[in-house]
Amino acid sequence: MLPRLVPRQPLRLFRWQAACAQGASVQRRTWASRIPRLLGPWGPVGNSPPVCRRSSSTPAGSPEVALTQERYPVKRLPFSTPSEADLAAFERIIPGRVVTDTEVLAASNVDWLRTVRGCSRVLLRPRTSEEVAHILRYCHERNLAVNPQGGNTGMVGGSVPVFDEIILSTALMNQVISFHSVSGTLVCQAGCILEELSQYVEARGFVMPLDLGAKGSCHIGGNVATNAGGLRFLRYGSLHGTVLGLEVVLADGTVLNCLSALRKDNTGYDLKQLFIGSEGTLGVITAVSIQCPPKPRAVNVAFLGCPGFAEVLQTFSTCKGLLGEILSAYEFMDAECMWLVRHHLHLTSPVQESPFYVLIETSGSRAEHDAEKLNDFLEQALRSGLVTDGTVATDQMKLKALWALRERISEALSWDGYVYKYDLSLPTDTLYDLVTDLRARLGSQAKHVVGYGHLGDGNLHLNVTSEAFSRSLLDALEPYVYEWTAGHRGSVSAEHGLGFKKKDALHYSKPPAALRLMQQLKALLDPKGILNPYKTLPAQA
């Protein structure tokens, strides 16, 4: 049994003790050994791979993921088909790095959620932006479609081909270019893995301004291209603020060098912004300059049980007031999420069963000050009944174990069946109503309807599972979820982007004039439309 925060008594910082961490680490080991060897180059197969490819759990010969072109009503655009002559040309540009091996291609054609699948027959692995420029110049001339691919950890089918697009992988563009030890400015190639960059800058007294569940595989270039949000958004804000510069190769092979390492640069239009969140449809990001904040000296995580969603919200207000500038994350999950991580991943809850759980992280420069702030908050939260049970961790391993409960929900969901994922921005006060509403609407059609996410940012991850893909369930969900969201002035994509799967929901969040301008920008920057086609922009009428 874990130590519990006891209401109405003087509080001290409670230390994490045991059980919950173990489930996580056991699972992690098991998981690591399951990663197919061929995935090596796309991510470090270390101790804590954060994303789950269910392929590893299905026996050889199990049904393949349906081809996107068969499951969805999408028509191939009139791009050229890569020929033997094209492959030979690529071979001249990047000798020995033109991949046609079917096993590698099988893995790169399907998304990790196993919901969309393309049929590309060639994957290219450039090492430099000049090589990318050369490749794109060639593809542009030959009218060959290109699917830029980072760690292939996206949630919306943006990172894999829809048809036979050439996969342009950033996996070998994984060099740190420079790091400034006073300012904390990191400049690196686009294919650097987020977790490796984190380790790199942490060893130098800084942290990456973003962190996400897929950190062990995702590439920084992909993070920027998809404007990834994640777990540190509350504290360090959006990539639109923390990215200082980008190097981008445009569709025709032009290298756009806006790789400024300066904190401030107000010389004309901030062109890099165009590419942040454009999902590879306007250019291929080849290098990133990013501002890393100093590494906090003290980090605490509190994992608390709340009796209702109203209390989750009030706890947020209370902790914003009392934790102030040291609050670095405020996450929530419902009881069904906890059930999923316990059931599928064998993690153990560190607190009594509750309708809701919140994870609060503080990051500060002085341990005793932070502890005092956190204790005062916990005391008030317990005393007022906002929180009924809780535990606090300060050491690295235990922090990670608490975080795993929240970070691995997505993985647990993928073990539960086919997952319908929605990533919505909503006013916090009505945010959870959609989950309860949907549970009533779907009844037994769904296995689970769960809600969790970055409450501090008004970001709900709404997930619905069923045994297998079901058209009727999808029809019950869409456009209902989008209409509900638009009706509450929310956004149909808070952080996952649009990719292939959400692009036709764009009009729920953007007015016609904005859609038109998006189309015009696409036409300006990629007149032939070769970059990541069928993504981001709605199919034209």
Add this chain to the structure above:
Amino acid sequence: MLPRLVPRQPLRLFRWQAACAQGASVQRRTWASRIPRLLGPWGPVGNSPPVCRRSSSTPAGSPEVALTQERYPVKRLPFSTPSEADLAAFERIIPGRVVTDTEVLAASNVDWLRTVRGCSRVLLRPRTSEEVAHILRYCHERNLAVNPQGGNTGMVGGSVPVFDEIILSTALMNQVISFHSVSGTLVCQAGCILEELSQYVEARGFVMPLDLGAKGSCHIGGNVATNAGGLRFLRYGSLHGTVLGLEVVLADGTVLNCLSALRKDNTGYDLKQLFIGSEGTLGVITAVSIQCPPKPRAVNVAFLGCPGFAEVLQTFSTCKGLLGEILSAYEFMDAECMWLVRHHLHLTSPVQESPFYVLIETSGSRAEHDAEKLNDFLEQALRSGLVTDGTVATDQMKLKALWALRERISEALSWDGYVYKYDLSLPTDTLYDLVTDLRARLGSQAKHVVGYGHLGDGNLHLNVTSEAFSRSLLDALEPYVYEWTAGHRGSVSAEHGLGFKKKDALHYSKPPAALRLMQQLKALLDPKGILNPYKTLPAQA
């Protein structure tokens, strides 16, 4: 005599006592009474107007500012000339708000630095975005050039006409649209004055994420259009991160409503980013949604003397480490700056004469924790000889008086003569070398060569004064300053933008491919080039 920090003794927080504040407040009263009445509508004539229009000090009939078209080699583009019929048409769109009064126009045709002057004969004061849309639709059809104008506090001649462009003032678009008291999201019209917004949100427990010397006059729309940096950049980052949404009227009168009030919205291209820093050349910002951080409960300002620039840098490293998340500003100024504010504004230095001064602000949620951190930092800085003298303030009035020493340098400079202003981003370690280098280069040609700025952001404000505008001095400064900056991989505009005066220096900071893309974006969004012509983009060859 003010209390001084005494080295090698136990420290407590020193309180500000007297003298320095008085100079400031006396000056402020004097200043307020000097503002010409006709300027009323463009800014509140309150207790602390922060910008200086020297016109008020020059006797009536004193020489006018030279017309831009006479001083600079610029040719009028073939726009239509506003006719009586046009004025009548505007009168139908915004009855009673078409201004042709020569006194009002005189003030709106010249920048506050009195360095550039246009000859517009009409100023329009719409109240709504629909009116702006109607006006632009008309101007677009008639090929009439338009100069959007906020508080007219810009530093680079971007806010006044070059020839006879129609001035489109946001002064009457000054309504708060909504404020969310939990999230701190403010939505307001573009013409709201920054200081009034600050007061509005501070009364509700939040602060604006930006603050600048011109706050008493500048409009939030202008701040966003110019991507203003300012005094809180170090803590809250760039407007690219804090602006959540914009409503923009495009050149042809299309209203682009991207006025999201959500903290996260990842639905396609982040179109608002295009307009942040575009200086009104791509569209007219009519409303802004912005994320306001919680108001800090404790604010401290330390004003310190440093024996050399190396110590200024080391003090910065030391305070970053010891103040951590509560550090909210790190500003520096050299001895000549202090001389100017003492001489022209009669402010008193609160510390012994030193070669350099730094102003450090902390903003936190708990006074005793912040005081302890600040004391530890001051103790270390004094003990190690980084700082030789200093004073600390915590109450509001005294904080403001210390800030005035730094904020009013620009005003003091404008009393010193004609000012050549450079706003550069440079690596901090070589940042001040340019100032000493220039002093040697210019010798007696210049009255003063001073350096100050936002050191924490690597932002140097380099200013040179002379009795009157001198072509030979300008030639000694340019392109030397820009070449020096480019040679050190800096930026020729850290936060002031390009406007009219810096647009031709753009190529020192952006490669040809970026310039080309800027021109393409301009052509896409404003094909007739009617929006703020002669600004931001270099004159085409």
